[in-house]
Amino acid sequence: MVDAVVSVCLERLFKVLVKEGNVLLGYRDQFQKVQTDLQYMKSFFKDAERLKRKDEVLKCTLADLRELVYEVEDILAECQLLSDSSGKLLHGFSPIKVPSKYQMGKRLGEISEKITSIRNNILTFLGPLSQSIHGNAQEDGPPRWSSPIYDHTQVVGLEGDTKKLKDWLFQVDNSGILSIGVVGMGGLGKTTVAQTVFNEKEVELHFEKRIWVSVSQKFSEDQIMRSILRNLGDVNVGDDRGDLLKRINQYLLGKRFLIVLDDVWSEDTSWWTRIFAGLPKGIGGCIIVTTRIENVARKMGVQEARIHQPKVLSEGHSWSLFCNVAFAEHYGTCTSTELECVGKEIVSKCKGLPLAIKAVGGMMLCKPPYYREWRRIADHFREELTDLEDNSVMASLQCSYDELPSYLKSCLLSLSIYPEDCEISKDQLVRWWIGEGFVPVRNGRLATEASEDCFSGLTNRCLVEVVEWEYNGKISTCKVHDMVRDLVIQIANDESFSGLSAAHRRHLGLTTDIKEKEMVTSKKLRALISTSKSGEVNKIASCVGSKFCDFKYLRVLDLSKSIFGVSLASLLDKIGNLKHLTCFNLNNTHPLTQVPLTLEKLHNLQILDLSYCQSLRSLPPFVMTFENLLVLDVSHCGSLEFLPRGLEKLSNLQVLLGFKPAKVEGGGSRFSELRSLSQLRILELQLTRADEIDDGETDALNGLKEMQILTISCFNSFESDKVISKLEKICPPMQLHELSLKLYPGKISPRWLNPASLPMLRYLSMCGGNLAQLNKSFWGNDETTWKIKGLKLDSLSHLNLKWEMIQRVMPSLSTVHACWSPELTSFPIEGVGFRGGVWKQDRNS
Incomplete structure (x- = not known):
């Protein structure tokens, strides 16, 4: 993967050489030489990546080059730390560091010579430049498609398979549990067949409980039962196996259920024998097993007559x-x-x-x-x-x-x-x-x-x-x-990206069973990421402690969804040592009550995610000094009253989620400070009181030319009339692409929600609140109609709408999500009046 490593390094070199040239501490010529050599070799890498699989010498040479490039990046990062953009030594720089500065320059010179040597030798491996390289000269430009274009829900050639399985499902009697097997080689579409059947509307209506369990090659009986319970809405992580099985039985008792066990490998099926014995019988239950091994299906109780083997596509x-x-x-x-x-x-x-x-x-x-x-x-x-x-x-x-x-x-x-x-x-x-x-x-x-x-x-x-x-x-x-x-x-293992070699890997997943030894030996880590499965909680073992603070060049630290087995304050006490940290994720971390004060030293921070930290009470003022910050996410932080004053200083901010403006006397960031965020692309605004926005601030969003997505949420609006009046004066930017109104307190939608004021709007969501009707302006006129492609109407118990009216003013509409809105009439969604659903229109129609 040397081509990817070189691309990242060249991107950083280009930025520093052009925009921050003064931070190079006298090494500019050496960095430029490295840049020239790497740029020359880059055109060879596409061929080299393929050929190295057959040539061990070339493979080792490229591995050496990859490690050298990583070192160049590290030295470049050190230079950026030691100087500010004016080339002056940063405050607190100690003369003791001068020898290390000399050593850094010496090492850069050695690296430069080695890279030049590799450049001179690389043609002996590759020979003449191949034609394929020229055809991919633009590979690092914009992607051909910058949004999802292929519809992954399309299924081709599996109609017979799905019909066969559905016929079996609907033949279930009440004498026991029917077991069905879908067996075949990898890539044949077993999971696709099972998913298609699982998601069919008829199947959903027939079975009162539907449960999908992905059975990995490494699993435990407890994990399977907890996965079943999560599907049933039970996220309790306690109890032993007996209690888990008893709770599953209680949830399913007296109900028709469908359980899909996807991708079962182990021929030791004793775990399933025990679980199956605890399931309620005689109520029309059904099990579908997908596996590559026919004997596995048989051992799990599937009869010969109920084993289906999908054929390859015609x-x-x-x-x-x-x-x-x-x-x-x-x-x-x-x-x-x-x-x-x-x-x-x-x-x-x-x-x-x-x-x-x-x-x-x-x-x-x-x-x-x-x-x-x-x-x-x-x-x-x-x-x-x-x-x-x-x-x-x-x-x-x-x-x-x-x-x-x-x-x-x-x-x-x-x-x-x-x-x-x-x-x-x-x-x-x-x-x-x-x-x-x-x-x-x-x-x-x-x-x-x-x-x-x-x-x-x-x-x-x-x-x-x-x-x-x-x-x-x-x-x-x-x-x-x-x-x-x-x-x-x-x-990833071959390229030391991640994998088995702890001494060389750069990326590590943080799991519940991580060992201290793995942390200690992974000194070259660039990213440490929480990889808990959905519904699981990642409990960081006490033995790990604050080992991650020893990773000198760590860029990304993600501790999301974690409950710490040690004091969180002590665990994060040394976070300020990670000078190169650019992304820090504490999403849904407990018990986080305040941001570690040592975070103040992390001037390179670009992303700070504190979402779903319900106990977080305040942010320290120094967060507003992070000039490089691109993303600040404090959404779903119920105890956080407002952001500290100084939001306007974050001039590079592109995403701001969970912004609660301070009241006039609150001492925090005001709504008017948004005017300075010229790069802001996504904003989630939370309002509680009318005095959170002054009359002179209501135009703060008008000049935000980059804004594409806006969410406005209203909470605890006991003075709803004043809040409605203030919201009427806030007109979103005309170029807005997506708008979401949550818990809007008014009975009539705001006047600015119309196709003339928001001509570029493509997606509109209205969830909860008191909306009973849409303002007259919403319906436009003969010359102005909405260009909306996606519409979401959720939990609008008072809103009275007819499908014909929506269809008339939204001719481009292709997707409607409507649920729990009983006054919506004649919508093309089965059962919309009482429960809801999703309607998608074929793009060809």
Whole structure:
């Protein structure tokens, strides 16, 4: 992965040499020489990354180069710490550090010579520059698609499989529990079949309780039972096995239930025998097991007549699935006979396996639609098939990885630290990527926006699976197919990104069973990330203590969802030692009552996430001195009254969540300070009282030209009339892309919520509150109609709306999420009057 490491280093060198040249402490010429050598070699790396798998000498040479580049980054970071942007020594710089400064310069010179030597020798490994390099010269530019374009909910060629399973499900009698097995090789679509059936509306209505359990290769009986209970809404982490099974029985007693056990490997099924014995019988329950091993299904009680083995996709279905992905821009239609010829050749090598087809389809979606480029990739795929003994799934995944832009390779390898079947938060990922510099920021793009593009780059290539969508088309959580994960872990281990070699790895997942030895030996760590599975709590063992504070070059520290086994104050007491820290995540951390004061030393901080820290009472004033801060998240911090004064100093802030303006006499940041945040892209505003916004401050949002997403939440509005009056005067920026109103206290929507005032609005959400009708201005006129694509109406018990009215003023509407709003009438959603649902319109209609 030397190409990705070099790309990050060059990005940082470029920034420092151009914008912060005075911080180099006399090493400018040496850094420029390193930059020149790396820039020259960068054009060779795409070939080198592939060839090193066959050439051990080249592999070792690139590994040496990777370690040297990491050292260059570390020295560059030290220079930035020792000087401010004027080149002056920072306050507190001690003369004792002068010898270390000399040693730093000497080491940089040695590194520079070694890199030059590698540059001079690299052609002996690679020979003439290949044609493929020139075709990828723009790989570090903007992604081809900067938002999700492929609809992951589409299923092709599995209609017969799903019908067969549904027929079995609805034949269940009340004499016992029916067990069904879905058996087949990896990448065949077993999980997709089970998921499709699980999510069918008929199935949802038939079974009162539906439970999905991902069974990893490493699991315990307790974990399986706790996962079942989490599906049933019980997150209690206590009790022994007997009590867990008793609670499961109580939840399911007298109810029809469906349990899916996905991806079972172990042939020792004694754990399931015990759980099965404790399930209530005679009520129409059903179990679906997906596994690669037929004997596993049999041992879990599946009869021969109820084992289904999905077949590979037919030639026609294979081509259809490929087109849905590769030509998603054209709604699945191939527009070129030349590309169709090459595309069918590629698809034929996938042997009907959906995972392989989607991987190559996603790769082609993100490539220019030129015959020469497609021909090159077809040849690359053929070579990989030869090297991997005709394993079409692994060949397609390896080819997809090889063809990634360098910055996306780092993003993909970050998935290697998460446990099997873990649901991964998109926000956690993209903030990590920003903090570590994986995200290239070019042409004035904001880092937070560019990071979203990187995530879309992986989803469009079908390298990550979507777990949860939001109404606005955004993805909130994802996971990794086990075969993708196998490849990612292998590469991450080989490249010392993460993995088995504790002495060399740069990234480590923080889990409940982490050992002190792992922490002590991982001295080169750049990122330490909490990787608890969804619904689990990560309890950091006392033996770990504050070991992470010894990691001199740590950039990203994520302790989210943690309950500490030691005093939190003592654990974070040395956090100020992490001078290079750029991303600090304490999301949902307990018991956090105040930010550690040593945090004041972290002047490089770009991301501070304190969300869901319900006991957090205040933020120290020094947080407002972090000039590099891009993201400040204090959402869902119920005890936090306001932010300290000085918000206007955070001129680079792009995301501000949970902002509670201080009252006039409160002494904290006022609403008017938002005017200075010219880079602000996302704002979540929380209002309680009318005096939190003065009459002279209501225009504070007008000049925020970068703002795209605005959420306004109103809480405890005992003086609702005054709050409504103040909200009427706050007009969001005209370029707003997404608006969310939560617990709006008024009965009529604000006048500014109309298509003329918000012509660029694409997504609108209204949740809770007293809304009974929409202002007359909302409906526009013959010349002004909404361009909204996604609409969410949630818990609006008084709002009376007809579908025909919405359809008339929102002709571009494609997605509606409506629930718990009994006065909505004639909506195209089954049961909307009493419960709700989601309606999606086909883009072709």
